[in-house]
Every structure is written in structure tokens, then in C-alpha cells.
Amino acid sequence: MPDSAFAGIRGLALFAPMADKNFTALMRGAYVQNFPAQIDLIAEGDPSDFLHVVLSGAVDLFSTWNGRDTSLTTVRPISTFILAATIKDACYLMSARTLEKSRIALIPSRDVREIFDIDGNFARAIVTELAQCYRAVVRAQKDLKLRTSLERLANYLLRLQRRNGGAATFGLEFEKRRLASVLGMTAENLSRAFKGLQPYGVTVEGSRITIGNQADLERFAKPNPLIDAIPAYGPA
Amino acid sequence: MPDSAFAGIRGLALFAPMADKNFTALMRGAYVQNFPAQIDLIAEGDPSDFLHVVLSGAVDLFSTWNGRDTSLTTVRPISTFILAATIKDACYLMSARTLEKSRIALIPSRDVREIFDIDGNFARAIVTELAQCYRAVVRAQKDLKLRTSLERLANYLLRLQRRNGGAATFGLEFEKRRLASVLGMTAENLSRAFKGLQPYGVTVEGSRITIGNQADLERFAKPNPLIDAIPAYGPA
DNA sequence: TTTTTTACTTGACAATTATCAATCAATGGG
DNA sequence: CCCATTGATTGATAATTGTCAAGTAAAAAA
Numbered sequence: 149m150p151d152s153a154f155a156g157i158r159g160l161a162l163f164a165p166m167a168d169k170n171f172t173a174l175m176r177g178a179y180v181q182n183f184p185a186q187i188d189l190i191a192e193g194d195p196s197d198f199l200h201v202v203l204s205g206a207v208d209l210f211s212t213w214n215g216r217d218t219s220l221t222t223v224r225p226i227s228t229f230i231l232a233a234t235i236k237d238a239c240y241l242m243s244a245r246t247l248e249k250s251r252i253a254l255i256p257s258r259d260v261r262e263i264f265d266i267d268g269n270f271a272r273a274i275v276t277e278l279a280q281c282y283r284a285v286v287r288a289q290k291d292l293k294l295r296t297s298l299e300r301l302a303n304y305l306l307r308l309q310r311r312n313g314g315a316a317t318f319g320l321e322f323e324k325r326r327l328a329s330v331l332g333m334t335a336e337n338l339s340r341a342f343k344g345l346q347p348y349g350v351t352v353e354g355s356r357i358t359i360g361n362q363a364d365l366e367r368f369a370k371p372n373p374l375i376d377a378i379p380a381y382g383p384a
Numbered sequence: 385m386p387d388s389a390f391a392g393i394r395g396l397a398l399f400a401p402m403a404d405k406n407f408t409a410l411m412r413g414a415y416v417q418n419f420p421a422q423i424d425l426i427a428e429g430d431p432s433d434f435l436h437v438v439l440s441g442a443v444d445l446f447s448t449w450n451g452r453d454t455s456l457t458t459v460r461p462i463s464t465f466i467l468a469a470t471i472k473d474a475c476y477l478m479s480a481r482t483l484e485k486s487r488i489a490l491i492p493s494r495d496v497r498e499i500f501d502i503d504g505n506f507a508r509a510i511v512t513e514l515a516q517c518y519r520a521v522v523r524a525q526k527d528l529k530l531r532t533s534l535e536r537l538a539n540y541l542l543r544l545q546r547r548n549g550g551a552a553t554f555g556l557e558f559e560k561r562r563l564a565s566v567l568g569m570t571a572e573n574l575s576r577a578f579k580g581l582q583p584y585g586v587t588v589e590g591s592r593i594t595i596g597n598q599a600d601l602e603r604f605a606k607p608n609p610l611i612d613a614i615p616a617y618g619p620a
Numbered sequence: 621t622t623t624t625t626t627a628c629t630t631g632a633c634a635a636t637t638a639t640c641a642a643t644c645a646a647t648g649g650g
Numbered sequence: 651c652c653c654a655t656t657g658a659t660t661g662a663t664a665a666t667t668g669t670c671a672a673g674t675a676a677a678a679a680a
Contacts, residue, residue, distance in 0.1 A: 192610050213530040214606050220525060232515040232522075241522050241610055264511070268504030275500070275507055278514040279468040285521040286468075286477050289456060292528055293568050294449040297667070324628070332529050334668055339629055354628095354676090370450050374428050374477055532636070561657065570638055575659055590646090590658095 153180040156203055156226055157253055162277050165269040174263050178255040189244040189252070196233035196240055198254040202226065205250025208326065209242040219329040221288070222247065222322070231277060234260050247322060290375050297333040301341045302369035303376050304331060305350065305357060311378055316362070320355040389416040392439055392462050393489055398513050401505040410499050414491040425480040425488070432469035432476055434490040438462065441486025444562065445478040455565040457524070458483065458558070467513060470496050483558060526611050533569040537577045538605035539612050540567060541586065541593060547614055552598070556591040 154175050157163055163171060180203065183189065189200065192211055200207075207223040220242055223229045233240050234257040246252075264271050291300055304327075312318040320327060328338035342352045348368045349361030359365055390411050393399055399407060416439065419425065425436065428447055436443075443459040456478055459465045469476050470493040482488075500507050527536055540563075548554040556563060564574035578588045584604045585597030595601055 211526045211530065211610075213526065213608055213611060216530050218526070218529040220522070220529075232518045235511055235515045236519070238519070239610070241519055241526070264508065268507055271504055271507040271511055272501065275471055275510050275514060278511060278518055279471045282468045282514055282518040282521065283472070283474070283477055285518065285525060286456070289521060289525055289528070290447045290449065290454070290477070292525070293454040293456075294447065294452050296665095335628075336630085336669080337667060340667095372449055374447075374475070375449065534636090559657070571658070572639080572660085573637060576637095 153203075153253070154178070157201055160201070160226055160228075162228060162231075162273050163270075165273050166263070166267050167269065170263045170267045170270060174255060174259050177259050178253055180251060180253045183246045183250050183252060185246055185248045185250075187246045189246065190230065190240050192240050192243045194240050196230055196238065196257050199228055199234045199257055199260045200230060200244070201228045201253040201255065203251040203253055205252075206247040206322075207250060207252070208245050208247050210245070210329070211242050217329070218332065219326055221284070221330070228277070231274065231281070233257075235264065235274065235278075237261060247326075287375050287377070292332055294375070297331060297337055298341050298344050299369060300331045300333075301338065302345055302348070302350075302365060303371050305345075305359065306366065306369055306371050307376050307378060308357075309359060316360070317356060317358045320357060324355075389439075389489070390414070393437055396437070396462055396464075398464060398467075398509050399506075401509050402499070402503050403505065406499045406503045406506060410491060410495050413495050414489055416487060416489045419482045419486050419488060421482055421484045421486075423482045425482065426466065426476050428476050428479045430476050432466055432474065432493050435464055435470045435493055435496050436466060436480070437464045437489040437491065439487040439489055441488075442483040442558075443486060443488070444481050444483050446481070446565070447478050453565070454568070455562055457520070457566070464513070467510065467517070469493075471500065471510065471514075473497060483562075523611050523613070528568055530611070533567060533573055534577050534580050535605060536567045536569075537574065538581055538584070538586075538601060539607050541581075541595065542602065542605055542607050543612050543614060544593075545595060552596070553592060553594045556593060560591075 157175070158171060163174075166174075183205075189207065202223050202225050204225050206225075207229065208219055209221050209223060209229060210217055210219045212218075223244075229244060230240055230242070232238075237257065264274060291303070295303070308321065309315070309318055324338055325335045328335045331338065333341070342350065345365070345368075348365045349359060350365060351358045351360060393411070394407060399410075402410075419441075425443065426432075438459050438461050440461050442461075443465065444455055445457050445459060445465060446453055446455045448454075459480075465480060466476055466478070468474075473493065500510060527539070531539070544557065545551070545554055560574055561571045564571045567574065569577070578586065581601070581604075584601045585595060586601060587594045587596060
């Protein structure tokens with residue numbers, strides 16, 4: 149595996165602080181692989197053999213139970229997933245599949261745990277990453293328990309707008325059926341929720357969203373940094 | 385503050401592996417306090433000045449938004465809370481209040497971060513703790529998104545039963561109004577949900593629950609270790 | 621291009637869950 | 651002991667959300 153493939157990884161906050169020697173050791177058993185879209189990467193319940201790093205593309209973390217399924221989050225470059233399972237040497241709690249063509253690095257979990265035990269810097273970096281993941285899920289939990297689906301959609305649109313630079317018009321990140329699942333509703337309900345936001349100035353043309361009246365939508369959505377902070381910008 | 389107060393803390397998985405010197409340093413600025421029931425300990429949004437350790441009693445972690453509120457989890461002895469906020473030096477995402485009379489140790493967050501930076505064992509212990517917290521929230525998220533309120537209640541009862549040793553009869557941990565909030569429903573809905581479980585052999589007398597037909601209830605609840613594992617016993 | 625598939629939307633309806641109001645039961649002062 | 655308060659329950663109703671079935675639009679394949 150060419151070293152160049154690991155350059156992006158080395159720059160990650162998770163791997164940057166660790167000793168060169170340990171990084172090299174970690175990458176020795178690692179490899180990078182290209183996957184087409186819609187490919188299952190891992191299944192919940194499986195033992196966590198590899199820590200995954202999304203180098204390009206996008207990965208959907210989802211879960212199923214009793215014939216139902218739900219998307220929990222999307223992993224975008226460059227970040228890792230199933231870090232917690234790797235550290236605890238436990239099974240995956242979520243399944244993963246590519247949303248688009250993706251390049252993914254696979255690092256043997258055993259190596260991660262081994263280096264984690266001897267490299268304090270690496271351990272500390274993992275803490276920071278895990279704390280961030282934890283806080284993200286807590287926010288999602290609050291979003292889900294404290295808001296109706298219409299409010300979740302409104303706040304989601306405001307977050308997406310902000311992530312896209314703040315312009316009134318922007319595009320959805322993925323198909324609506326998946327957005328519905330992420331927001332914890334059905335596709336049909338999402339369709340109606342978009343209509344329900346029309347009175348607040350939201351217009352939808354395919355995947356193109358326009359927020360016609362920022363103040364109106366915010367008055368309805370009541371965004372809150374303790375729920376809606378965007379990790380990279382807000383209070384993490 | 386008497387050293388004896390910290391004996392229980394030292395035994396915690398989080399603090400056991402660290403160097404004596406560092407533990408002493410960590411406890412230097414710490415103190416233990418007794419709180420009556422129903423006392424607000426922290427408010428979401430506040431800076432995380434102290435890592436809290438519940439030595440006895442019980443603490444409710446909850447959150448509010450737009451006039452609504454929801455209980456996210458209960459912290460029981462001996463464990464910590466708001467560890468993630470402490471590590472990231474970020475504000476609290478949840479508020480906390482005592483459910484009963486409680487003894488709580490308060491360790492200055494700054495000290496935690498400082499020792500965390502120099503004690504690799506401590507850093508590793510924190511990773512384990514955080515990974516566990518993260519997985520617990522992911523499970524809660526799946527429970528909420530994949531199940532109806534009736535199913536959540538059924539599975540909650542099965543978990544509680546297991547935690548209490550598996551006998552057919554056991555008591556609820558706290559008042560139903562709060563249980564409803566934890567399960568993501570209203571108190572009225574919980575009352576009806578208990579009735580909805582009668583056909584599966586569940587009887588309720590005050591806070592006394594009896595599972596008359598284990599197999600029936602499990603057939604309905606379809607418990608799943610990837611959602612319902614009890615941290616201490618199941619796959620963490 | 622035409623065909624086929626897939627995503628999205630819409631309408632009608634059903635299930636779930638919440639709200640409001642009233643009642644009942646238990647609990648803790650006075 | 652009784653009263654006052656709080657928590658739990660119940661009934662009636664409304665809001666929310668999901669399901670099913672059809673239809674439309676758009677994209678992919680032939």
C-alpha cells in the first residue's frame with residue numbers, strides 16, 4: 149500500500165499527535181480500499197476487526213430491528229467510524245454502507261488497541277474524538293426527544309444552510325428518503341413537512357432548498373446551540 | 385476533606401489505573417458534598433467547572449427546550465457524569481438534579497484535564513469510560529427511533545427485571561412520571577402502555593411490576609443485545 | 621429515443637401519541 | 651385526624667405520525 153494513501157490519515161486530529169514510530173506500526177497492517185456506492189461495509193453485531201477511516205465519499209451508519217431500519221448518521225471525509233467498538237473490542241452497534249463511491253482505510257482494531265496502550269498522545273487524541281462523538285449523539289437524542297418532526301426538519305435546514313455558508317439557497321446532502329430516516333420520520337411525512345414549512349418561507353425544488361424568510365423560519369425553529377451546534381464551528 | 389471520602393473514588397475504573405501521585409493531585413482541589421433530593425446541580429449551557437462523581441443517591445440528567453423537557457438518563461453510584469464536557473472544556477449539554485439525597489464529589493475540570501495530559505493510564509481509563517457512554521447513547525437512540533412507546537416500555541421492563549436478578553416481580557426505580565420522560569412519552573401514555581402490556585402478562589400494582597408470562601412478553605418485546613444490553617453484563 | 625426503474629409526491633385512512641380535564645389515590649404536614 | 655399537595659389514572663379529544671395505494675416525475679438503462 150503506497151505511503152501516499154496514508155498521508156491524509158496522518159493529518160487527522162486522531163493520528164497527528166502520535167509518535168512516528170507508532171504511526172508507522174499502525175499503518176503496517178492497514179490498507180486502503182475503494183468501494184462503489186451502496187455497498188455494505190459492516191453489519192451491526194459483528195466483531196470490530198477494523199477501525200475505518202473515510203478518505204473520500206460518504207458512509208451511512210444505520211441500524212435495523214424487527215424489520216425496521218433507521219439512519220443514525222453520515223460519516224464524511226476525513227473521519228473515522230466505529231472507534232468506540234474498536235477501543236472496547238466489542239461488536240458494532242451500527243451497520244455501515246457507502247452512500248457514494250468511497251475510499252476507506254481499514255486499520256486492524258487489534259493494532260489500534262495495542263498502540264493506544266503504549267502511546268499516550270494517541271490515547272488522548274482518541275479521548276477528544278470520542279468525547280465529540282458522544283456529544284453529537286447526545287444532541288441528536290435531544291433533537292429527537294424534544295422536537296416534533298416539523299421542528300427537526302426546520303432546524304436541520306438551518307444547520308445545513310449554515311454549513312453551506314449561509315446563503316438563502318442550497319442543496320440537500322442526500323436523497324430525501326434517507327433524510328427522512330435521519331430525521332426519524334417516513335419519506336411521506338418528510339414530503340408533507342416540507343409543505344408545512346412553506347408558511348415560514350421555505351421553498352423546495354427537487355433537492356434545492358430556499359429559505360425565503362430567515363427570521364420567520366428561525367422564529368419557528370428556535371435553533372439552540374446546545375442541540376444544533378455544528379461540531380466544526382459551534383461549541384463542540 | 386477526609387481521605388476516606390475519596391476511597392470509593394480511587395476504586396473506580398476511571399481512577400484506579402492512575403499513578404498515586406496524580407490521584408493525590410487530582411483530589412487536592414476536590415471536595416465531597418451532600419445534597420438533598422430535587423436539587424439542581426448543573427444547568428445545560430454552563431461551563432463545565434467540575435467533573436461530578438455520584439458516591440451515593442441518584443442523579444437525573446435532563447434537558448429542556450422551548451418549554452419542554454426530557455430525562456435522558458440516570459446516574460447511579462459509583463460513576464461520573466459530564467466527563468465529555470470536562471475533557472473538551474465545553475459547556476454542559478445536559479442539566480443535572482438529584483433524584484434523592486446524594487453524596488457527590490466535585491473535581492475541578494481543569495485538574496482533570498491537566499492530569500489527563502500527563503497520565504497515560506488515566507487517559508486510557510477515560511477512553512474506556514467515554515466509549516461506554518457513547519455506546520449507551522447510541523443504544524438509546526436506536527431504542528427511540530426503531531421502537532414504539534409500547535415496545536420501549538416492554539424492553540425497559542425486561543432490562544429492569546434482568547438488572548434485579550431476573551425474578552418475575554420487581555419494583556420500578558423511580559416515579560412513573562420520570563420513567564415516562566426517560567422512555568420518551570407522556571405520563572398518561574405510560575399509564576396506557578402498562579395496560580397495553582396486560583395481554584402479555586404484565587401486571588402493575590403501584591411501583592410493583594410482575595411479569596406473569598416471560599415468554600409472551602419477550603415474544604412481543606423482541607429484546608436485542610445490540611439495543612438492550614445492560615452495560616455491566618452484556619456486550620459493552 | 622423509448623423503456624424501465626427509482627425516487628418522490630399525494631390522498632385517504634389508521635395507528636400512535638399528546639393534550640386537557642377530571643378523578644382517584646397516596647403522602648405529608650399541620 | 652383531616653386537609654393539602656402531589657402523583658397516577660381515566661376519558662374525551664386533538665394532533666402527530668405512519669401505512670397503503672396510487673400517481674407523477676425524473677433518472678437510468680436499453
